[in-house]
Amino acid sequence: MFELEATADMLLPTPQAKASTDTPETRIEIVLVKAVLAGDRDSFGRLYELYAPMVHGILLARIPRSEVDDLVQDIFLHAFRKLHTLRDWAAFGPWIAMIARNRAMDFYRRTKETVEVTEDLQSMDMQTSRANEILELIRALPEAYRETLILRLVEGMTGPEIAARTGLTPASVRVNLHRGMKQLRKKLGYAEGL
Amino acid sequence: MNEEYLWDKSGEPDPEIQQLEQILGALRHQPKPLDLSDEVQPRSRNRYLPLIAIAATLLIAMIAGALWLRVRSKTVPQLNNVRIESPKRQQDIPNIDDKKTNDILATVPGKPNREPRPKVKEVKHSRTLEASNMTAVERQQALEAKEQLMIALRLTSEKLNLAHRKAQGASENQIRNQHKVG
Numbered sequence: 001m002f003e004l005e006a007t008a009d010m011l012l013p014t015p016q017a018k019a020s021t022d023t024p025e026t027r028i029e030i031v032l033v034k035a036v037l038a039g040d041r042d043s044f045g046r047l048y049e050l051y052a053p054m055v056h057g058i059l060l061a062r063i064p065r066s067e068v069d070d071l072v073q074d075i076f077l078h079a080f081r082k083l084h085t086l087r088d089w090a091a092f093g094p095w096i097a098m099i100a101r102n103r104a105m106d107f108y109r110r111t112k113e114t115v116e117v118t119e120d121l122q123s124m125d126m127q128t129s130r131a132n133e134i135l136e137l138i139r140a141l142p143e144a145y146r147e148t149l150i151l152r153l154v155e156g157m158t159g160p161e162i163a164a165r166t167g168l169t170p171a172s173v174r175v176n177l178h179r180g181m182k183q184l185r186k187k188l189g190y191a192e193g194l
Numbered sequence: 195m196n197e198e199y200l201w202d203k204s205g206e207p208d209p210e211i212q213q214l215e216q217i218l219g220a221l222r223h224q225p226k227p228l229d230l231s232d233e234v235q236p237r238s239r240n241r242y243l244p245l246i247a248i249a250a251t252l253l254i255a256m257i258a259g260a261l262w263l264r265v266r267s268k269t270v271p272q273l274n275n276v277r278i279e280s281p282k283r284q285q286d287i288p289n290i291d292d293k294k295t296n297d298i299l300a301t302v303p304g305k306p307n308r309e310p311r312p313k314v315k316e317v318k319h320s321r322t323l324e325a326s327n328m329t330a331v332e333r334q335q336a337l338e339a340k341e342q343l344m345i346a347l348r349l350t351s352e353k354l355n356l357a358h359r360k361a362q363g364a365s366e367n368q369i370r371n372q373h374k375v376g
Contacts, residue, residue, distance in 0.1 A: 041230050048228045056223035065221065076228055131220045152200070153211070154218045159201040177200055185210070 033089040036080075044083075048076050051093060054165045055100045057151040061139060062104035065132070071107070075100050094167030137187045138180075145180030148173055 028050075035043035055075055059068045079096050086095055135154075138146050151162045159177055163170040198205035328336070 044230060045228060049225065052225060053223045060221065069224075069226070072223070073226070073228065077230070080230060127217060128220045131217045134214065134218060135221060150218075153214050154221050155223060156215065156219065158203055174201055178197065181200055181211075184214075 027090075029092040030089045033083065033086065033092055036083055044076075044080055047092065051096055051165065052076070053155040053157065054093065054151060054162075055096060057155040057157075058097055058100040058147055059104055060135070060154060061143075061146045061150045062101075063107050065135070067107065071100075071103060075103055078103075091167065093165040097166050134188070138184060140187070141180055141183055144172075144176050145183065148176040149180040149184065152177055 029047070032043045032047050036047070052072055055072050056068060059071055059075075063071065075096065079099060086092065135150075138149050138153075140146075141149065147166075148162060148168075151157045151166075152159070157165070159173050160170060162168065163173045166173075168176075196206055196208035196211070199208045200211055
């Protein structure tokens with residue numbers, strides 16, 4: 001029943017979907033990118049604060065956790081150098097999200113699939129250990145679901161925030177969250193319908 | 195499962211989702227300062243670059259065109275002073291005096307008697323080969339070819355007329371027999 005409602009929701013031009021193209025965040029992005037290109041480095045620091053959790057989440061869905069922090073820094077430095085190539089200043093979020101996804105793919109190309117996405121569980125405390133176990137389960141989900149779920153559950157972003165920053169439609173994010181959560185619950189052994 | 199809480203954290207909190215948030219929160223991004231001191235300031239994109247590119251392309255095209263025209267004008271033979279007189283056809287047309295023509299026109303009602311037009315020496319074709327460049331045989335061949343072309347054109351014209359008449363006849367017949375069809 002919900003599946004049908006979700007599909008119909010995706011097709012309808014909802015006010016939320018329209019609003020996502022002109023959110024306050026995109027206006028901030030334009031101002032900040034313009035300021036950075038004019039020579040204001042502090043504005044890039046503000047962009048980093050806004051988008052680092054998203055980039056972190058995207059990487060966490062793909063590469064070992066120990067590599068994520070360094071790669072986040074690399075991605076933002078790369079973005080700083082290449083910022084003049086960004087044509088649509090409002091699309092900073094989708095642009096840097098794409099850089100992050102490409103960098104994650106490059107990571108596996110460079111390491112030639114020798115790296116396993118597993119963590120050293122013994123050196124962690126109980127909570128972190130449990131968190132890594134769940135993270136492994138999320139990483140086993142389809143790509144669309146795992147990225148959205150990590151942004152929601154790990155980085156603490158809401159659905160509308162995920163949509164606004166990644167450039168996905170709110171309807172897609174909603175469906176990905178719902179279906180991803182459903183599959184995760186199955187893997188975790190939670191009873192259906194709770 | 196509380197869908198609204200999963201979506202935007204509104205409504206009644208879902209205990210399972212809250213528990214997952216709490217556990218996975220340990221992996222959340224820990225903000226670290228971004229060091230941009232060694233980085234070169236990004237260049238501001240030149241907004242006039244596309245216009246400059248278009249202007250440069252047009253300029254190059256114009257220069258290339260001018261050069262091509264100049265080279266072409268040197269290589270193509272000078273044809274402007276050349277003319278060919280039309281053979282025989284000129285002789286076939288009976289020569290009517292202007293005076294006689296005026297007399298005939300005067301008899302036509304409603305047409306004022308016009309002043310005779312000044313005679314203009316008619317130049318049939320400007321782009322023809324210079325007579326001195328052609329031998330007598332070549333000229334004869336050219337004239338024969340022209341005659342053949344004219345015959346072919348007349349033949350084609352006649353056939354087209356015939357086809358047109360047939361088509362007209364057919365449409366008239368259709369109109370006449372329309373009551374029978376309906």
